[in-house]
Amino acid sequence: MSLVLGIETSCDETGVALVRDGRLLIDAVASSVDEHARFGGVVPEVASRAHLEAMVPTIERACAGAGVRLADLDAIAVTSGPGLVGALTVGVAAAKALALGLGVPLFGVNHLAAHVAVDTLDHGPLPEPTMALLVSGGHSSLLLVEDVTSTVTPLGRTIDDAAGEAFDKIARLLGLPFPGGPHIDRAAAEAVAERGEGVRSAIAFPRGLTSGRDLERHRYDVSFSGLKTSVARWVERREDAGERVDVPAVAASFQEAVVDVLTRKAVLACREQGVDTLLIGGGVAANSRLRALALERCADSGIRLRVPRPALCTDNGAMVAALGSLLVAAGRAPSELGLGVDSAMPVTAVRS
Numbered sequence: 060m061s062l063v064l065g066i067e068t069s070c071d072e073t074g075v076a077l078v079r080d081g082r083l084l085i086d087a088v089a090s091s092v093d094e095h096a097r098f099g100g101v102v103p104e105v106a107s108r109a110h111l112e113a114m115v116p117t118i119e120r121a122c123a124g125a126g127v128r129l130a131d132l133d134a135i136a137v138t139s140g141p142g143l144v145g146a147l148t149v150g151v152a153a154a155k156a157l158a159l160g161l162g163v164p165l166f167g168v169n170h171l172a173a174h175v176a177v178d179t180l181d182h183g184p185l186p187e188p189t190m191a192l193l194v195s196g197g198h199s200s201l202l203l204v205e206d207v208t209s210t211v212t213p214l215g216r217t218i219d220d221a222a223g224e225a226f227d228k229i230a231r232l233l234g235l236p237f238p239g240g241p242h243i244d245r246a247a248a249e250a251v252a253e254r255g256e257g258v259r260s261a262i263a264f265p266r267g268l269t270s271g272r273d274l275e276r277h278r279y280d281v282s283f284s285g286l287k288t289s290v291a292r293w294v295e296r297r298e299d300a301g302e303r304v305d306v307p308a309v310a311a312s313f314q315e316a317v318v319d320v321l322t323r324k325a326v327l328a329c330r331e332q333g334v335d336t337l338l339i340g341g342g343v344a345a346n347s348r349l350r351a352l353a354l355e356r357c358a359d360s361g362i363r364l365r366v367p368r369p370a371l372c373t374d375n376g377a378m379v380a381a382l383g384s385l386l387v388a389a390g391r392a393p394s395e396l397g398l399g400v401d402s403a404m405p406v407t408a409v410r411s
């Protein structure tokens with residue numbers, strides 16, 4: 060029996076969760092997203108201060124909600140990278156204090172590996188290997204996961220913007236609030252409900268790195284900067300002509316371009332690498348069209364699709380506790396108490 064407390068503070072969510080033997084007891088999240096909304100992006104200093112204020116109350120809320128005392132904990136897991144330095148530092152300092160005070164092991168874990176590990180809470184042990192498509196505000200990567208507690212190999216990544224970043228920038232351009240992903244998702248769904256599925260191809264936006272030499276050279280990489288420019292030009296042309304911008308149609312067509320590329324590349328990687336399970340994680344995995352199209356394309360190719368429930372796709376403490384629990388179960392060595400943060404921690408390092 061092991062009870063692991065997980066702490067996540069890499070960006071703007073203060074997440075604290077408890078996992079007992081691979082089962083999620085509670086997932087407490089305090090978000091500072093509203094404080095960043097007027098800036099149109101996460102402000103690191105504001106995020107760090109919000110983590111400081113939220114840390115102790117969120118730990119208390121998690122323990123009280125699960126009926127657990129700190130003295131019951133067997134291990135502490137914390138995101139040590141990648142992410143914002145100041146934000147990570149708050150979580151790591153809290154985790155060290157708890158581990159030292161309670162005399163339990165401390166595991167500094169990789170945020171990206173944690174986005175993969177969280178799915179075990181919903182769908183049980185991960186088949187080995189599993190292909191993971193990680194799409195968030197800061198990352199878009201295709202990973203070959205041989206063992207999420209030790210061996211993760213990057214196959215592809217974005218060569219410019221992350222998928223979530225593209226959603227957020229286009230939302231801003233369309234006058235939708237931050238973070239933009241959920242708003243684009245909703246606007247697109249409403250457009251489809253009102254006008255039919257054809258609205259997804261109302262505007263022909265480009266699919267980067269999907270053909271010819273680009274595809275050869277960047278087989279599993281993605282790119283969203285060309286798409287972003289194309290959407291911006293389209294909107295500008297309408298505005299210059301004094302025309303109304305059809306926001307729902309732009310949202311639906313833009314979203315379709317993003318999820319088309321992501322699912323094509325992920326399925327290609329599974330087929331070429333002989334992997335029959337695809338896992339999609341990270342904030343953008345909450346996108347309803349990405350989930351639906353991935354399901355369709357995976358079914359066509361005989362690939363099993365795993366996507367955590369939307370609340371576990373965005374940043375949270377459960378993902379960290381889940382990876383911590385797997386590390387404990389696999390008998391992996393804990394981190395040193397001198398553990399530091401690594402804002403650019405490579406995905407090949409599952410823990411530090």
Ligand code: KG4
Nearest residue numbers: 195196197223238240342343345346373374
């Ligand atoms: O994983 P996450 O919570 O934080 C990072 O590690 O970055 O991802 C946040 C990103 C934001 O860019 C947000 O717009 C995007 O995930 N996102 C979505 C949806 N929900 C969140 N993007 C598209 N559709 C959604 N439903």
Ligand code: ZN
Nearest residue numbers: 195341342374
């Ligand atoms: Zn994340």
